[in-house]
Amino acid sequence: MDTPDKTHIAATSSLSKFEDSPVFNYINSLSPIDPVKFVQTDHSFNSLSFTSPSSVFASPQIISHRESRLKSILSPDPLKPELPLYANGNKTSKTDSETIRVSDQCAEQLGVLTPRSSARGVTAELPNTIKCDFGSPASNWVSSDLIETSRVREGGGVPSSFAQSSKVNLRERQHFKNEVNLREICRIEQTEEAAGLDWVSLVSDVDVLDSFNIENNSEEEQDQETVDPGTITFVSTVLQLPQDNATDLENLVSISPSGSCKLSEIREPITQSGEIEDLQDKDQAHDILSSSLQKKLVVTESRAKVDEKGEKRGQSNSKHKIRRRCLVFETGSHKKCSSLIPSQTDCEVAHEENCLVPSKSSGHSLSMLPGVGLHLNAVAATSKNGRFVKCKTLASGRQIICMRSSMSSDSLASSQNTLIGSSALNSMEKVSDPCDNKIKVVENALQTSVSVGREEDDQNSPRKKRFKQELVGESQACKRCNCKRSKCLKLYCECFAAGLYCVEPCSCLDCFNKPKHEDTVLETRRLIESRNPLAFAPKVIRSADSATEFGDETNKTPASARHKRGCNCRRSSCLKKYCECFQGGVGCSASCRCEGCQNAFGRKDGFEETEYKVEESEAYENNDSSDTIKKDEDEHSDVLLIPPSIISRFSRGKRLGSSLLDVGPSPMLCTGLKPKTFDISDQPNFQIRLQVIPEDETPQNRKSNCSPTSPNSKRLSPPHHDIRSSSSTSSSSTSRKLILRSIRPLPSVTPLQEQQ
DNA sequence: GAGTTTGAAACT
């Protein structure tokens, strides 16, 4: 029955008929996507969607079957002889209406896939393109659209080819509904998750990819080892899932079945075609798929691993080795954290030396560090770089380090779960307040890593490139201090003040703040602390603390924070980062001796900072043009206060510690300032807002808190504070954040389940 | 990128 010619003709005719049919027109009218010629669709699909050579589902049999199926159905490809494989099984397996619907989808997928499988010339190109497609949100979106479009067309065509014209309309409608739902899901996920969100599609895609892989014998072996693109996508999806782990996991699990369904669906058409089926193959395919899904479900997998996988897809073994090396570094030094960053490849190379430095330090720390200042070093270093280090570092800071490591491995690496991350961060902060900013950075880093992870796969996308460049630039430009005369042994040096060793990115001269001079560093620290025990303490203190320490009633406002010693600004009006209060995102307090204070976060004289909340972020963003501060106030009234430290870092990209921030957040922050339009598509922004804005710091809450509750309270909530406050005062805020994020997955899941 | 401004840190 299935001579290539026949199939081809049938497909072609059906396709043309379908296009002319009212249903098709209706679909087109509904669909935002413009109809694409079949050939074009294939092409675009190939280029955009399936680039990944490696796949979990590398089973040759499956692949061959898939290929054959596809070929038999749609493609005129001479290879068709392979077609018959699945035919019988389909008939046997499903007969009900659901089956029909499924078959439609399958047919659609097949149609989409077929071109690929048929086009062998493209196969060689796959490896290159593969990595790109999954990661880039944009690319994914496009590809998904294309896929959908093609599906719509193909779906109609395939059934007709099977002489099911009577059911075509019904099917198409169902199919269209499905497509719409899927599309919505895809959009939701893609917009938020950017990475291969349409995992369902991806699953099917994976199959296609596998089929390609089969052609490439050399890669077959690798396939087993190599990470499945779909898996990666899935993992990324999981990672990106909201904080509500349990819920998300459930959703994922529920979803995964659909993926299985997809596989069966694909076979459906074949069954109808009456071709011979290989039940064993089918079973195997299911097994493989299920196994792959299970693999995907293994959330515990470290993020680094994920990244590694992602890179694997697109890169050679050597690359892989490099990654592994980086992973090893992760274990030991903060630098490794870079491996967590998506664009690692570049970063890794760039940072290798850097990594070594930290490692070194860690080594010293283990044996040598007394723990006085060093623990700060370790902690700060870890967080500052925005990379999660499993610090072997300091004996003294062991617990802290452990927490971090756990966070990195579990929370971040595995799921990038913001909630978890925040929790970890919170806990971490409790331990190490000194590194407020850095912790924030870490948090941002989490987000960044998430976003990065999404884009990781799509290396070709402009976005990805940009991001990569940013990362690289950061890594290269992650200069911290620029000390010329202090030898980085005074508090002038930001690195030293933060308890960090200077690293390569620093532009300091005659730097002694390095592991090799650890003794000197420690001694200097000791001297400084002897003069001022709080010299290395966090400059910004949580409200509770500050209130306690300074007896400042105004600081009792929830989520409020104050600079430890207060500023002494005279000319900056506390509106620039010269002011440490402003820089720390906190209002001035009675401790400040500033003149003409206009601190947006809270004036010394008790001026309500509420007015500035929005402006501040803007001011920071714009490098403080006070003129512009109120400019968009109305527009951004919803905006939360973003700690200047964070913003400044990202905006300037100067400080390495903020590297993560710089990379990811910067855009996010910028966008984040456009709050009123809550753009789901821009997940980074979303996350940031959620994380940055403490529960009680929402505009309404702020106002309420400020005026009635604490008349004197000048400040709302500094970003710093958010984290801390959440950790100590309100865990609820964190939980809420999670809830918000959890919203995303729900929509996607629901439609699928309903349809299925 | 160079120069200026600024305010914290260090010093007296």
Added chain:
DNA sequence: CAGTTTCAAACTC
């Protein structure tokens, strides 16, 4: 503790 100097970040051009 106050005043001055030093310093490096922040900022401007």
